[in-house]
Amino acid sequence: MTSSLHDRSAASPPRNVARHAARLNLRINGWMRRWSWAVAMTVAIVITVGGLVILESGRMRIAAEYETALEAKGATTLLTALNGDIASLSADGRALASAPDAAAIADYKAAASRIRSAVTSLDAYYRRKADDTALASFQQLSTILDTRINAGPTAQAAANPDTLAPSLALLRLNEERRAQAALEASRADQRISTFCVGALCALNIVLFLLLFRNLGIQLDKQDRVQQKLITQQEELDQLVFERTRQLEALAWHLQSVSENEKTELARELHDELGSILTASKMDVAWVNNKLRNVKPAIEPAVAEKLGRALANLDQGIALKRRIIEDMRPTVLANFGLVTALRTLADETAQRTGWTLELALPEDDIKLGEEVEIALFRVAQESLTNAAKYARASRVSIALALDEERVSMHVADDGVGIRPQDLLRTHTHGLLGMRQRVSARGGRIEIERREPHGTDIRVTMPRVRNFAQ
Numbered sequence: 001m002t003s004s005l006h007d008r009s010a011a012s013p014p015r016n017v018a019r020h021a022a023r024l025n026l027r028i029n030g031w032m033r034r035w036s037w038a039v040a041m042t043v044a045i046v047i048t049v050g051g052l053v054i055l056e057s058g059r060m061r062i063a064a065e066y067e068t069a070l071e072a073k074g075a076t077t078l079l080t081a082l083n084g085d086i087a088s089l090s091a092d093g094r095a096l097a098s099a100p101d102a103a104a105i106a107d108y109k110a111a112a113s114r115i116r117s118a119v120t121s122l123d124a125y126y127r128r129k130a131d132d133t134a135l136a137s138f139q140q141l142s143t144i145l146d147t148r149i150n151a152g153p154t155a156q157a158a159a160n161p162d163t164l165a166p167s168l169a170l171l172r173l174n175e176e177r178r179a180q181a182a183l184e185a186s187r188a189d190q191r192i193s194t195f196c197v198g199a200l201c202a203l204n205i206v207l208f209l210l211l212f213r214n215l216g217i218q219l220d221k222q223d224r225v226q227q228k229l230i231t232q233q234e235e236l237d238q239l240v241f242e243r244t245r246q247l248e249a250l251a252w253h254l255q256s257v258s259e260n261e262k263t264e265l266a267r268e269l270h271d272e273l274g275s276i277l278t279a280s281k282m283d284v285a286w287v288n289n290k291l292r293n294v295k296p297a298i299e300p301a302v303a304e305k306l307g308r309a310l311a312n313l314d315q316g317i318a319l320k321r322r323i324i325e326d327m328r329p330t331v332l333a334n335f336g337l338v339t340a341l342r343t344l345a346d347e348t349a350q351r352t353g354w355t356l357e358l359a360l361p362e363d364d365i366k367l368g369e370e371v372e373i374a375l376f377r378v379a380q381e382s383l384t385n386a387a388k389y390a391r392a393s394r395v396s397i398a399l400a401l402d403e404e405r406v407s408m409h410v411a412d413d414g415v416g417i418r419p420q421d422l423l424r425t426h427t428h429g430l431l432g433m434r435q436r437v438s439a440r441g442g443r444i445e446i447e448r449r450e451p452h453g454t455d456i457r458v459t460m461p462r463v464r465n466f467a468q
Helices: 002-098 102-129 132-151 153-158 165-227 229-293 300-327 330-335 337-352 369-390 419-423 428-439
Strands: 355-359 394-401 405-412 443-448 454-461
Touching (some): 002 102, 002 165, 102 132, 132 165, 165 229, 229 300, 330 369, 337 355, 337 394, 369 394, 428 443, 428 454
Antiparallel strands (some): 443 454
8 A cells, every 4th residue: 555655656746747748838839829920020030130231241341352452453553663663763873873964863763752652652551451471571672772772873773673573573472362362252252142142032931931830840849748758857867966976076176176275385384484483483582592691681571572472483383383284284194094183183182171082093004195185184174063062071083994994983972963954055064074075985974972962974985986
């Protein structure tokens, strides 16, 4: 009888989901029948507006490419004219060198003026195009021309005009290629625009024809989807499980990053702050010793201040050491887990006045860095919670291991953890302990002891489980 009721309760949720999906299907069918024309017109308008935007952008690109081609053609013409003017300048220079007269001087000056004008125009063109290679080549050519013109007709008569011809020819070839590329790009954009116009027209024509057919197909798909709800629910459960595993892996990664950052910060505190505090203490102690030996004796208030400064420095050094040990215990890194747990328990017991019971192995054990850090952090958090909230007088720590697993038990006789605290998801200390242990393939149990107190039991594999 109990089994039958369980089967019915298990089958009830899929039936409710199926009924809800059927009602949703009916609503969708009614909505599509009522608003199908509005949907079609809206899609048609959107397509038309999109087509206009595409055509306008294509027109702007074609205009820009034509403008580029015209400018490149103009630059080619200027370069050709410049080549002729250079030849004319050389000829005029030779004519002035052999028989100077007013007409030759005028021709020479006119050729020089044309060259300067062409150089100015071409320099502005290359700067506007932001073609650094062509601009550098042209500036070299411009410098040579300017030097020749400033040198006078005699230098022009001696100069060979053909030395600049290869550079000019290369620049003309680049501009012809630029013009050709721009023209080809404009033709391609024209073809694309034509194709877009045809495609949009055809799409608008067939839109209404396909709408009703697609509606029927969609309704059939919804009927088939309705039959697959249970399967999809199982797939969703699997996906949630996989995502949970991924989040656990991410939490483990973040904890590893946090441990690395703590290690780095502890190193900085030890190297930088530790040296500063130690040097300050040495200086104050030196001053104190010197003042004690001088005559007359120093004032009692000064001696008191110096003594207080030394005491404060001692407290600062002790605080620095305690902070470093909390962030990255050097005892754990240098002597192992057993020694680190014993040291942690002894120091905490001295501060709190606990009666301490330790059941730790005589010799240290090697479990792997990740497992040792996880167990140490769990013990550290447990003792911190006991000191803050438990009001305990007796605390015990036990560590046992076999060939495959290691177990740790931390217990206190305090007020005991409340059941509602075990269920709270924002209790970061407990959540951090659970994540540390589960990320390494272990299990943690946190329970309230009877009549009072708290038990924390951790079981972990000696080597971290890398299962996917």
